[in-house]
Amino acid sequence: MLKRYKLKGLRTYGLSGAVLAISTVLTLSNVSCSKFLEAPVDNRTLIVTLPDMEKTLNQLMPYSDHHFTDIMSDDYIFRDLAGHNVEDAVNQILPIFEFDICRQSLPATRFLSSGFNPVSAFRRYYNCIINSLLIIDKLKAYTAASPEEEKRVKVIRGKALAIRAYCNYMLVNLFAKQYNPATAASDKGIPFIEAYSGEPVVGYKQVPVQKVYDEVIKDLTEALTLVEDQPLQNPQFNFSVDAVNALLSRVYLNKKDWDNSIKYANDLLRRRNTPLNVKNLRNTIVDYMQYSTAYFNPANASYILMGNNTYQLLAYFWMGMYPYPAVQMLRDEGADPQNNYVIITSALHNDYVPQKLMLFQSLATRSGNLPLLTVDEVLFNRAEAEIEKAKGMTPQAQADLTLLINNQTFRNDSAAARIAALPKLTTRDAAIQMLLRIKRIRFSSEGMRWFDMRRHNIPVTHQGRSGTYKIDGTKPEDYVIQLPTEEITRNPDL
Numbered sequence: 328m329l330k331r332y333k334l335k336g337l338r339t340y341g342l343s344g345a346v347l348a349i350s351t352v353l354t355l356s357n358v359s360c361s362k363f364l365e366a367p368v369d370n371r372t373l374i375v376t377l378p379d380m381e382k383t384l385n386q387l388m389p390y391s392d393h394h395f396t397d398i399m400s401d402d403y404i405f406r407d408l409a410g411h412n413v414e415d416a417v418n419q420i421l422p423i424f425e426f427d428i429c430r431q432s433l434p435a436t437r438f439l440s441s442g443f444n445p446v447s448a449f450r451r452y453y454n455c456i457i458n459s460l461l462i463i464d465k466l467k468a469y470t471a472a473s474p475e476e477e478k479r480v481k482v483i484r485g486k487a488l489a490i491r492a493y494c495n496y497m498l499v500n501l502f503a504k505q506y507n508p509a510t511a512a513s514d515k516g517i518p519f520i521e522a523y524s525g526e527p528v529v530g531y532k533q534v535p536v537q538k539v540y541d542e543v544i545k546d547l548t549e550a551l552t553l554v555e556d557q558p559l560q561n562p563q564f565n566f567s568v569d570a571v572n573a574l575l576s577r578v579y580l581n582k583k584d585w586d587n588s589i590k591y592a593n594d595l596l597r598r599r600n601t602p603l604n605v606k607n608l609r610n611t612i613v614d615y616m617q618y619s620t621a622y623f624n625p626a627n628a629s630y631i632l633m634g635n636n637t638y639q640l641l642a643y644f645w646m647g648m649y650p651y652p653a654v655q656m657l658r659d660e661g662a663d664p665q666n667n668y669v670i671i672t673s674a675l676h677n678d679y680v681p682q683k684l685m686l687f688q689s690l691a692t693r694s695g696n697l698p699l700l701t702v703d704e705v706l707f708n709r710a711e712a713e714i715e716k717a718k719g720m721t722p723q724a725q726a727d728l729t730l731l732i733n734n735q736t737f738r739n740d741s742a743a744a745r746i747a748a749l750p751k752l753t754t755r756d757a758a759i760q761m762l763l764r765i766k767r768i769r770f771s772s773e774g775m776r777w778f779d780m781r782r783h784n785i786p787v788t789h790q791g792r793s794g795t796y797k798i799d800g801t802k803p804e805d806y807v808i809q810l811p812t813e814e815i816t817r818n819p820d821l
Contacts, residue, residue: 377469377476380462380483387455387462388564389493391634391697392448393501396777398424401787402653402767411673412647417792419444420646425791426798429805434812442636445501446811452494453520459487459494460523485553489566489574492546495519496578499539502810504803505781506582511537518814518821530820540582547575563625563633564696569595570632573700576708581782585716592709595631595702602703603629604734605769615670619686625696632700636687649679653771661741662768668736681772697773704775706731707766714762718755725749728765735768759783781806 374383397403398420405424407417419439422428428445438444442451466484471477495517503516516539518531551571558565572595579588605622612618625633650669657663670685672678687695710724710731717724729746737745745761752758763779770776780787786800798805815821 374461374465377479377483380465381479383458383462384483384486384490385564387458387487387490388566389455389490389497389632389634389699390451391636391699391774392442392451393497393778394636394697394774395423395443395445395448396501397772397774398648399426399787400776400780401785402650402656402771402776403648404651405647405789405791406649407647407792411645413645416646420648421792424648424789425794425796426789426805428808429798430809432809432812432815445808446813448501449498449811449814452498453518455494456491456520457523459490460520462487464523481553482555485550486566488546489550489554489571492543492550493566493574495539495546496543496574499536499543500581500778500781501808503536503539504807505784506536506540507803508583511535511540518810518818530818532820540578543578544575547571547578551575563630566632569598570700572598573631573702573705576705577700580708580712581778583715585712588712589709589716592705592712595705596709599628599631599702600706601628602706602731602734603627603701606734606736609665609667609736615682615685619683622683623686623696623698629702630698630700631702631705632698633696634699635694635696650681650772651679653681653767654679656764657736657768657771660764660768661738662736664736664738668771684772703731703734703769707762707769711759711762714755714758720749720752720758724758724762728762731765731769735765 374380403424405421406412416439419437420443422433422437423444427433433446435444435446438446463484466480466487469480471480498517504510504514507514512535514536516534516536519534519539519542520531550566551568554566554568554571556568558567572591575591576588576595579585579591582588603622608618608621612621654663654669657668658666662668668682669679670682672680706727710727713721713724713727728749732742732745735742745765749761752761763783763785766779767776779785781803784800784803787798789796810821
């Protein structure tokens with residue numbers, strides 16, 4: 328498994344309780360809760376050479392910190408299994424499942440320390456933003472000694488810009504309203520960091536959603552001219568031209584700028600257009616561990632950018648969270664013909680764990696890699712933008728969806744029926760509903776569903792431990808996760 332670089336000679340300290348206090352040092356795998364002001368050494372002086380900056384950026388590449396949103400979606404239910412669930416884990420995951428995080432600010436102590444929560448995501452994204460800005464600041468003072476160094480400087484700046492853009496994009500889509508062209512200029516966004524500051528504690532004001540999107544697009548547009556066409560080392564763990572194009576297609580889709588979403592999708596798909604052949608993997612690999620390993624192999628042609636996860640994905644089953652709705656949906660759609668999408672880990676309790684996640688079952692492999700950007704998603708982006716623009720199915724959207732259907736685990740008759748139905752979907756709603764069903768099947772348990780639900784105001788009802796919790800799809804603010812308590816308490820500008 329590919330590993331991230333370890334930084335030599337660099338001590339690590341966590342972010343302070345005021346999460347957006349400038350952290351002048353890096354965190355490696357998890358963001359600690361230790362106080363920044365207790366750190367006795369300012370390690371910025373250790374980042375001097377281009378290799379220092381390159382290794383630093385390798386530590387800042389995005390993680391799959393958004394994955395906790397899966398249990399907020401309509402793919403999961405809660406089962407209160409006394410004697411089987413770990414009670415502490417249940418208590419720390421229910422605030423996510425029951426949408427407490429959307430109704431009120433909660434402290435880090437309410438969640439699992441493993442990182443499967445919005446506070447860890449908030450901290451790590453901002454840690455990456457702050458430190459990527461530090462690298463950009465360092466570059467301003469660096470004088471290249473050769474044309475080769477000038478090229479390296481450009482690549483470093485491009486990668487730092489792309490990291491900042493990705494993290495700002497994820498933050499605004501977790502902690503602010505879904506982009507709406509009519510209200511984005513006034514909708515409250517996220518705390519935004521314009522530039523690096525050497526001060527130990529700096530408060531940042533929230534800016535509108537529109538401002539965040541403008542800055543994300545500005546960063547990515549410049550990054551596209553600077554990053555490597557194809558990184559020589561670990562390309563799936565670096566921002567390349569392909570990764571930036573893929574991310575721009577997603578950003579513009581969420582911005583409802585259909586033409587630009589299609590443009591950047593086309594730019595990516597002209598270079599690579601092979602989706603993951605899930606059907607072939609499922610039909611040729613019987614052993615679930617081998618299947619899971621092959622599924623998340625970074626060498627898959629579909630995978631553009633991978634992100635490490637440092638939490639226990641399979642902990643779903645001892646938290647009482649099960650993907651029953653996703654399994655039922657797959658079977659209703661004819662996409663689980665052998666009834667083996669999930670592994671039943673306990674016959675007594677009927678535990679369901681997605682087969683694709685079994686790679687992360689053992690303690691030795693619970694830190695693994697998940698795709699953040701894929702060819703499959705870009706195909707879906709283009710098809711959705713085409714449908715939205717035309718208000719119904721188009722030949723290009725039909726071709727993209729046909730390709731995606733043929734690579735999924737549909738029974739032959741189910742696949743044929745859906746492909747035959749595509750040209751008949753002449754209204755926007757019918758075409759979008761078909762696309763979202765296919766996409767839900769493709770990315771089940773991979774952290775994508777919640778963001779589609781936000782974009783399309785899809786309602787969801789969860790039966791929790793003490794009641795029924797609903798998001799009815801009528802209020803965009805219901806999908807907004809509240810900022811962590813620590814941030815609100817310590818940042819006077821919020």
